[in-house]
Amino acid sequence: MALKSIEVQDRKFNISYEIVNPSQKKDIVILHGWGSNKEIMKQAFGNLLQDFRHIYIDMPGFGKSSNDYVLTTKDYSLIIKKFLEALNTNVIAIAGHSFGGKVATLINPDNLILLSTAGILEKKSASVKTKIFFAKTFNKLGLRKLTKSFRSDDVKQMSHEMYETFKNVVDEDFCYIFSSFEKNAMIFWGKADTATTLPSGEKIHKLIKNSSFTAYEGDHYFFLKHAKDICEKIENGLK
Template sequence: MTQRTLQLSNNRAVHYLERGIGEPLVFIHGVGMQANAWYPQIENLSADFRVIAVDMPGHGKSASLDAGAGLPQFVEWAAEFIEALDAGPVNLAGHSMGSLIAAGVAVTRPDLVRRVAVLNGVYRRTPEARQAVLQRAAELRAGTIDVETPLRRWFNAEEAQQIAAVRVESWLRSVDLDGYATAYTAFAKGDETYADGWHDIACPALVLTGSDDPNSTPAMARQMAEAAKHGKAVVIEDERHMVNLTAPDRVNRALRAWLQFEPHEAIIKSEV
């Protein structure tokens, strides 16, 4: 695997991992994570694709955006990064906050996106859920980082899940707090920013989540998939928020099916 850095506007560095050759496949991780959070997908899919996993601003080795940046600024950053790759339209996949970014790029810059995949994404939260994430964002901006609560929410007690949890905990404890706070605030406020734009997404759209994810719910996944012109919802049973790490084989199969899908093929709207 090769580590690379691109310089975007304002001399802002973007760090990413690259492996494989072929059609480009770009992964954007969630808040508090880093490019390595896609390790099961990098390992599997780089056999057939040029896999690019990028550190989100303020995470890993990528420079931060301004402290007040909202979701549109993260989307603009991602579009600039894709343009800088000079690889033509890409297959774009995101997890959690990364899924909001990926969907935003698909809505605002469809010329850059061949296919879009949204893993454990959020869509039109309830007022109660929105208040909860806004509260966590406020705590982060005040300098308080709670690692244990998300770990309990994301993983169950099974051995395989706890192995993944150890890696996730290490990433959460090493993340830059300011970058984390900026991204989480954008995440907390961004669930409706591009929600209406799902009706304009014409490329193949995979929307995947775990059946036991209380925040990125199966209902949200189905609503996004139904709104897109060529959307497919996949709900993986007995899984939570970090499904790409805890059920990698099933996620990789879903991603491979999405990567083979062309808009003229028959559409299957949902799969449980």
């Protein structure tokens, strides 16, 4: 593991990262999803794609990369771009899981690899809508402690900055951004994914003209069980 400091728009970030196959000349960047970190992505792909240098990154606020700012998805893409420039990389592909897929898409790589990515608005259940209603009501009344009780489990322990960042990115509609992507894309999905459902993956496939789509048995983390087949398709599908 290594740590690199960069500055983006007068904000400083210490980025934790790890490189696998350091002697290789072509880079594949692999970005994690919300609430995750580089370790789970390395667990899936670290022993595969031997002809490429892997760059695993903890995005700001996750893993061992700290964050003191309220950010947007666009901010994350600018931060990762600046980080990759600072490393003097030769990036031929960027893979992103869930939230990381949105960041990867904004970076606009020659080869985009999406793993159950976010970015398609899905209908919320009645219970979720109720929680949102009460959370907003209590927040307007200044009852912030009660507001926290309506947060989902994965956000209850967030700092103020990361919670505000979460609110910025959680309900983004990326349809226009996906439809504007004109390079090569490979899309992989879990058939039983409930976080980003299969119809969302199929919709992204329709929106990105130059894309392939493969669905596997499994949930939001389907790639942990199907990494070998995914990597074979990546190797054969790079442009």
